[in-house]
Amino acid sequence: xxxxxxxTSDGRIEILxxxxxxxxxxxxxxxxxxxxxxxxxxxxxVADLGQVNFMDSTAMAALVRGMKQCREQKGDLRLCGLQKxxxxxxxxxxxxxxxxxxxxxxxxxxxxxx
Amino acid sequence: MLRVxxxxxxxxxxxxxxxxxxHGWQGYFWAGADGRAILPTELFGELAPTPAQILGKELxxxxxxxxxxxxxxxxxxxxxxxxAPNHDTALIHLAPQAMLLGQILARExxxxxxxxxxxxxxDLLVAMYKVSQATGSNLNRNDILKLxxxxxxxxxxxxxSLVVIDENGTLREVAPRTEGQPHEPWLQPLFQTxxxxxxxxxxxQPADAKVLLEAPQQGVDRCLAVxxxxxxxxxxCLALLNKPVxxxxxxxxxxxxxxxxxxxxxxxxRLQGQLIAQERMRRELEIAAEIQAGLLPSxxxxxxxxEMAACSRPAMEVGGDFYDVVQGPEGPVAIVLGDVTGxxxxxxLFATVAHNILHHAIPQSPNPRAVLEELxxxxxxxxxxxxxxxxxxxxxCDPGSGQxxxxxxxxxxxxxxxxxxxxARLLEADGPPVGVxxxxxxxxxxxxxKTGDILTVLSDGFPEMTGPGGxxxxxxxxxxxxxxxxxxxxVEIRDCMLAxxxxxxxxxxxxxxxxxxxxxxx
Numbered sequence: 001x002x003x004x005x006x007x008t009s010d011g012r013i014e015i016l017x018x019x020x021x022x023x024x025x026x027x028x029x030x031x032x033x034x035x036x037x038x039x040x041x042x043x044x045x046v047a048d049l050g051q052v053n054f055m056d057s058t059a060m061a062a063l064v065r066g067m068k069q070c071r072e073q074k075g076d077l078r079l080c081g082l083q084k085x086x087x088x089x090x091x092x093x094x095x096x097x098x099x100x101x102x103x104x105x106x107x108x109x110x111x112x113x114x
Numbered sequence: 115m116l117r118v119x120x121x122x123x124x125x126x127x128x129x130x131x132x133x134x135x136x137h138g139w140q141g142y143f144w145a146g147a148d149g150r151a152i153l154p155t156e157l158f159g160e161l162a163p164t165p166a167q168i169l170g171k172e173l174x175x176x177x178x179x180x181x182x183x184x185x186x187x188x189x190x191x192x193x194x195x196x197x198a199p200n201h202d203t204a205l206i207h208l209a210p211q212a213m214l215l216g217q218i219l220a221r222e223x224x225x226x227x228x229x230x231x232x233x234x235x236x237d238l239l240v241a242m243y244k245v246s247q248a249t250g251s252n253l254n255r256n257d258i259l260k261l262x263x264x265x266x267x268x269x270x271x272x273x274x275s276l277v278v279i280d281e282n283g284t285l286r287e288v289a290p291r292t293e294g295q296p297h298e299p300w301l302q303p304l305f306q307t308x309x310x311x312x313x314x315x316x317x318x319q320p321a322d323a324k325v326l327l328e329a330p331q332q333g334v335d336r337c338l339a340v341x342x343x344x345x346x347x348x349x350x351c352l353a354l355l356n357k358p359v360x361x362x363x364x365x366x367x368x369x370x371x372x373x374x375x376x377x378x379x380x381x382x383x384r385l386q387g388q389l390i391a392q393e394r395m396r397r398e399l400e401i402a403a404e405i406q407a408g409l410l411p412s413x414x415x416x417x418x419x420x421e422m423a424a425c426s427r428p429a430m431e432v433g434g435d436f437y438d439v440v441q442g443p444e445g446p447v448a449i450v451l452g453d454v455t456g457x458x459x460x461x462x463l464f465a466t467v468a469h470n471i472l473h474h475a476i477p478q479s480p481n482p483r484a485v486l487e488e489l490x491x492x493x494x495x496x497x498x499x500x501x502x503x504x505x506x507x508x509x510x511c512d513p514g515s516g517q518x519x520x521x522x523x524x525x526x527x528x529x530x531x532x533x534x535x536x537x538a539r540l541l542e543a544d545g546p547p548v549g550v551x552x553x554x555x556x557x558x559x560x561x562x563x564k565t566g567d568i569l570t571v572l573s574d575g576f577p578e579m580t581g582p583g584g585x586x587x588x589x590x591x592x593x594x595x596x597x598x599x600x601x602x603x604x605v606e607i608r609d610c611m612l613a614x615x616x617x618x619x620x621x622x623x624x625x626x627x628x629x630x631x632x633x634x635x636x
Contacts, residue, residue: 024456031501057455057505057574064550065501091542092526093505097555098546 001026002051005033013044013109019051024058034066034077043075046108050081055089067099076100080108123218127153130211134196139204141178141197144215147190161197168193179204181212186220234269234364238371241265245375255383256288259376263289263352266372270338270365274355278305279380280348291355303327304339309348314340314370318360338365340373344381352376399431399459406432406462409469411439415447419636420513422449423604425612426629433627434461435573436469440476442510448476451571451631452506452548453525460500468493468504468548482508482521483558490523490548497549504548507571509633516563516635523548523556527577527589531596533566538593568607569633570596575626579615587618604632 001020008015014037018030037045047063049055067077080102082090090096102108127144134142141162144153149165166172168180177199185191194212198204244265248258259277267275277289278301285305291298304327308315316338317323323331331337338361342350352373354365406428414422426435434454442448450472454461471492475485485508497503505525511518522528524547531538545556563569572592579587592611599610608630615628 056578057453061455061501061503064503065498068498093524094543094546094555095524095550098550 001029003029003033005037008109013046013112014040015105015109016045016047017051018047018049021054022049022052022059023054023056027059027062030059031062031065034062035069038066038069038073038075038077040075041073043070043073043077044112045070045075045077046105047077047079048081048105048108049079049086050083050105052086053083055086060089060093060095064095064098078102078108078111080105124153126218134198137198137203137207139196139198141195143195145193145195147192149193152192163195168195179208181205181208183212183215183219185216186223191216191219231364234368237269238368241269241368242371242375245372249375249379249382255379258379259350260289262372262376262379266352266354266369269368270354270357270361272338272354272357274334276301276353276355277350277376278353279342279350280305280309288350298332300327300331300334304337304353305351308339308341308351312341312343312348314338314366316361316366336361338369340366340369342373342376342380344377344384349380350376402459402462403428403431406436406466409466410437414439415441417447417513419516420447420511421604421634421636422632423608424629424631425608426627427612427624428457428462428627429575429624430458432459432462433457434465435575435627435629436465437571437629437631438469438473440473442476442480447511447513448482449509449511449571449631449633450476450506451525451573451629452504453573453627453629454504455502457627461502464493464497464500464502464504468506472508476508480510481558482510482519483554483556486521486523486548486556487554490552490554494549494552503546503550505543505574506548507543509569509571511563511633516567518561518563518569518633519558520561521556521558523554524550525571526574527572527592529570529572529589529593529596530561531568531570531600533564533568533600536597536600538596540589540593563633563635565635566600567635568596568600568604570607570611571631571633572611573627573629575624575628576611576615576630578626579619579628580622580625581618582620582622587615604634607634608632 001018001022004017006015016033037043063077070077078100081104082101090101100111102111131142143151145151145168149168161175163174163178167174174180178195178197180193180195182190183192183194194208194215196204196208245262248261263275263277274291276287276291279286279288285302307327315326317326318336320331320335323334323337334355336357337353337355339351339353341348342352352369354369410426414424422439424437426437434457436452438450440448452465452468454464468489471489472485475488479485486506506523507520507525507528509518509520522541522543523545524543526543528541529538530541543556545554576592577587577589595611595614596607599607611630612628
């Protein structure tokens with residue numbers, strides 16, 4: 001799994017780009033990154049899962065933890081670009097009701113307004 | 115040195131003295147390096163030379179001739195002398211005799227040194243034998259190390275010795291110089307130095323120690339310390355102290371050999387410790403697995419009009435899945451199936467706690483959603499801290515009416531088969547799992563089950579069972595399997611679903627826990 005991250009030009013939002021298999025082996029790296037990102041206040045993070053083709057429950061737990069940490073810091077972890085198999089997992093577990101999920105990065109960024 | 119030869123070779127002296135007589139010489143002697151006569155033991159007569167004369171400090175009396183005997187290192191080891199008035203030949207004959215004696219002396223020295231080396235090797239062998247005997251005995255590590263340094267102390271004639279060992283960053287004297295005395299302040303710098311250098315250090319005078327350690331040593335004039343290295347790391351140090359004469363290369367060789375033995379002892383001790391810890395862990399997991407298995411209902415209730423079958427197969431010794439069948443407050447039976455994220459001990463701990471909470475909450479509440487709320491309130495913080503959540507289905511079932519009231523927090527798959535249509539459908543969750551949000555979003559949902567209808571609740575280990583090519587079993591095949599086996603008993607349906615995913619895996623390791631509950635209306 002690849003992990004890339006950058007901040008938007010105005011520095012308000014951290015973007016996390018993941019690709020490949022997101023599972024119990026790769027989740028700790030993501031969890032560590034999210035924990036650091038959630039130290040900002042407000043902690044606004046978008047995880048772009050557009051290139052993720054598999055997620056297991058440990059990976060989802062890492063995102064849930066990140067989402068909680070960001071919300072504690074008056075921010076949020078929002079998701080975007082979910083491929084069909086990944087979207088299906090979010091729908092089956094109803095984690096789509098816990099996260100704000102957007103079709104693409106632009107709409108996820110725009111969700112925080114200008 | 116010539117004295118040594120003269121003791122061992124008196125016959126040679128006598129032969130040489132006889133030869134001198136045949137030359138017509140009137141006196142013959144050997145003297146030591148100090149010029150004093152050795153053989154004969156005294157030189158008599160007014161004309162006999164004094165030690166000073168033999169050493170060449172004074173003029174020799176007339177008629178006496180002297181030749182120095184040189185040792186292998188060219189030192190003067192003694193003198194050969196003769197009184198031969200009117201015999202100039204003495205000067206010519208004495209020089210080869212002195213050379214011959216020099217050669218003999220060199221061989222004798224060589225022999226002495228070889229004998230000493232042999233004795234040293236023998237002593238070392240005896241010491242190693244004693245240590246290896248101790249290693250095979252029931253003695254513990256520290257006692258063996260004490261015995262080992264005692265051997266080194268005896269062999270090197272050192273009055274003091276010590277062994278220090280690094281135990282997780284703390285220096286411990288397992289064989290102190292003086293029993294019961296506090297830690298000597300110079301030991302820390304000694305050990306640090308030896309850890310850095312990774313080779314023996316030696317001082318034969320206190321001034322050298324000050325330079326080496328930059329720390330004061332109390333009553334340690336001489337020291338030979340060698341590192342004990344295990345897998346390249348210096349973990350201990352053996353030291354011999356205060357030998358009356360300087361430590362030699364031989365002492366270092368001896369202590370280094372014993373340090374290798376000490377390294378083997380420490381390594382063996384560590385491996386034994388690891389084995390014991392592993393065995394303890396294995397036993398604890400066995401106990402945990404027994405406890406967890408004991409929490410699952412051993413016998414499912416036999417209810418008229420309802421057939422039930424369930425089982426759980428963890429991927430590891432213990433797992434994060436659990437199920438339960440509990441009598442509800444108003445008669446109906448409640449069925450619970452939960453799946454904690456992850457596997458192994460952390461998941462098992464939460465599974466056990468959640469199982470217990472539900473087991474006691476269900477008989478108190480007629481409302482499955484209220485039970486779920488209670489569980490979420492109890493575990494939300496702990497689950498958050500552990501980065502975990504629980505997918506959970508609670509079904510209250512009234513066998514008389516066939517009414518199923520269920521609440522589903524993110525659990526999948528839950529498959530409902532309707533005999534009337536012959537089709538299976540997925541009952542999807544309407545809220546996220548327990549522990550994700552501070553409140554529960556799921557609502558109670560009711561199904562009316564008729565004769566032949568089947569509710570099958572599985573953990574995600576079933577659809578996510580992986581084949582040899584990495585492909586997953588999926589939910590659809592489970593639904594088709596249920597449809598195809600709907601006329602079977604609950605037990606047969608449970609078993610055929612387990613068999614199907616196992617056959618799909620073709621011997622690949624089970625990636626996740628497998629838990630299934632089947633409820634069939636007769």
